Amino acid sequence: MNGELVFTVTGASAIAATPIGLADAGLKERQHLQEWVIAHPQVLGPSVKIVAFEFGSWTGYTGEKEKDRLDVLALDSDGHLIVVELKRDKAPDTVEMQALKYAALVSRFTRDDLDKVHARYLSKQTGTDVSVEQAAEELDAWATITEESLRLPSVVLMASDFPPTVTATVVFLHQQLGLDIRLLAFQAYQTANDVLVTVSQHYPPPGIEEFVLSPEVNEQQKAKSTKQNKQREISTVARLIAADVLSPDERLTFRAPSTDLQEQMADWLDAEPGRRHATWQDDAAAPLVWEADGKSYSPTGLARLILEEAAGKTSQVQGPLYWVNESVQSLVDLAASLPPAADVPIEVHTSKLSVALKPIWESFDTDLMHSASDISRQSRVKSIKYYRKKKLCDLLVHGDHLSVYIRGLSAAQHPIGHGVVVGGTPRYIHAQIKTHADIAPVLNLLKLVYDKQEA
Template sequence: MDHLFTVAGRTATPISRTGLAAESLLERQHLQEWVIAHPQVLGESVLVITAEYDRWADTDGVPARDRLDVLGLDATGRLVVVELKRGTADRDVHLQAITYAALVSRFDLDTLAQAHRGFLSRRGQALGIDVCRQRLLDHVDGEWSPELLQRPRQVIIAADFPKQVTHSVVWLSEMGLDIDLVQVGLWRVEGSVVAGFTKVYPTPEVEEFTLAPARVEGEAAAKKLQERSRSRNAVHVLVGAGLLPDGARLLMTPRHGVTEAIRAEIRSWVEQDPARAAATWTNDTAKPLVWDADGASYSPTGLANHIFTSVTGRSVDGIQGTTWWDVDTTQVPADVDPGEWATLAGTDLAALARQLNGARKDWSGLHTLLDGVPAGRWTTYGDVATIIGSHAVPVGRHLGTCGRCPNAWRVLTATGKVSPGFQWTDTSRTDTAASVLRDEGVRFDGETADPGQRLSEDDLRQLLDG
């Protein structure tokens, strides 16, 4: 963001650039706190584990003097090492980041949980070590991987980078290290200071179209990382896609991480109190499940671990809790078509997230597609969802409440009927979607639209291409 302007109609006025030093803003007290408060500047789904970490020692037990600015954990299970500079980065800043990455690559779950506990304690949050361990496990959906911990990602944030740093980072990336350069800029806007973070390397084009060669000994970890990166934390995917409305009911079927003998124990335990096998979904990325048995909120993995411990008396690591919870399709939310809701039967949260393939609640593609659906034709929620990479349920829910969606009445259920959840956003309208479709030339047999006037997936693709 080299050039920013305030605009008023045809007039664009440049915004003056400033800097942290010019505004008397400091590295630790200010820049570091911004990053901790908004870890999205480090990448997607990063949990801050600790900051200003210096509790390492050499082989003689002598404390080291190095201080790591910020340490995070992303949803794939990789550590994120953050080095901050409020001005132009030093010529050897990448060497500092590599040193910290080497140090933290030896950390295990207990070390990280202890560091997280100390970090939270310094900020007035007194949490037990077991709670901190669970927070880390929840963040990676129970899939803790020592191999990925050994391959930290490094993020260097500075106002600018000398060429020695950029050239070195490009070469190191080609050699298999994962280093991001993020530029922080400040501007003065109408008496306020505005901060912006821009990822200058690798650019999205580099990330998408190039692949750094990995060393032979790191191929297994690199492959695992690639797989985990494709399927982000399932909860984040589901919340981002808007698949499940608040209040959706879930039922437990223990799967990943337990033996058949333990499954039998869990079933017997549930028979004593059926509420133990049910939960309610809320669109909270941290703790989306409200357990019927105690009314408390949990992550899917946190609740699975809690159930495992309650039944066996033992703690466990490595359960992927999103595989334990299925949508209860016998209870249909008010704003969802029963037929589309039924398609979720027998599929756990992890599988639903994989089906969505990382879809998010960005409906611009949907609006573009629907704008091309002509009068006298209709299509289905499922076909539209397939084209835009979503699912019929969130598409239907969106169309039922969106005031900007063109031709929303031309999207019907898989059986060719108007969805029970469809409603005009203009509450003064008294006509029905079916009557509008009839006026546009769509023929109906009772409540069912003529299949011959339906636009298929191929037809919809042609609309986009044309």
């Protein structure tokens, strides 16, 4: 028992629950504990996705078939695998060695291996035949996965208690070797009416990891954290773009996570127009255009620039946390709430068309789709997207016009106010269609992009 006390409370009456083992409650390791973790992966950490369970289709370093099965294989939002070992009762003395063996084996996974493993898992869970391509799309919607990220799996050991030898080994692996390894302890309680189960992090103590690392490993962890922040930002931006969450030119506001820090920076932010704001563009490398200088930045790059100029701070930051929409949701919040990107009915957009605008859109859509055989269309939450090899444009429906954001053309070459062009950046231009006469000029601009992609 970890020392916690659990009570059933009715008004002023509190009855202490009795700690019991899972076996005493008639609960089993695979039929119950494993299913809880699969159904609620958040017990393993924030933003965790289950990839497979009871996996055993691998070959060891000697070439012999491994007999043991990994309980649960998961993936975090940074693209790192998580090896999970579950024990219903007190963990055996060798549990950490078993988990390390599995970590070594999964570290040899290629991306193809991972996609196939997840396809088998999804097929078993859904009772339908899920293709490797479908599994890959689901994983890509969850995280940016690279060969490098697959080489660094983390380990989670979960049991009701851990022998001192296991804890000592885990502390050594974490503090001295920098391995991302955690111990999660669960405890069952019998109340007057129900059986309750709690899960808590036994090691490392939550929130003080940096204080239990040796100086050398602490520096390694800081470097690793910097790389993970970059990977996390790439994953966040990629998911937002794929799901079409933000409209081109949608305005975002800089907001420090600390109220005191935000107030400290207020005078600098207010000194010049635009310092607080950036607009979104569909560019994975530099999705923010700062209104203060019109230049493109990554969320982290711009957040660090503002923090350094306004408060003299040069520490590493998770930039997507610092940019919020009009509903005060950060880029991280938006990405975390997303399901895998999917088409929506095109009527979501066409239902917004006025009687006068509907035939104009129909003519534009028909002319564009028939202008070449390899042009395709997707209907997403925020816009209708048209593609060739890459995206050609985003189309948004407004009350009295269509906004067409054309990728790959620069506002410097197609000046604002010239014909149908009403806005733009070095990476795209914003054109408007209000009448049938506007269709041909916009199609001519799109043909320029089409020809660039063919070159």
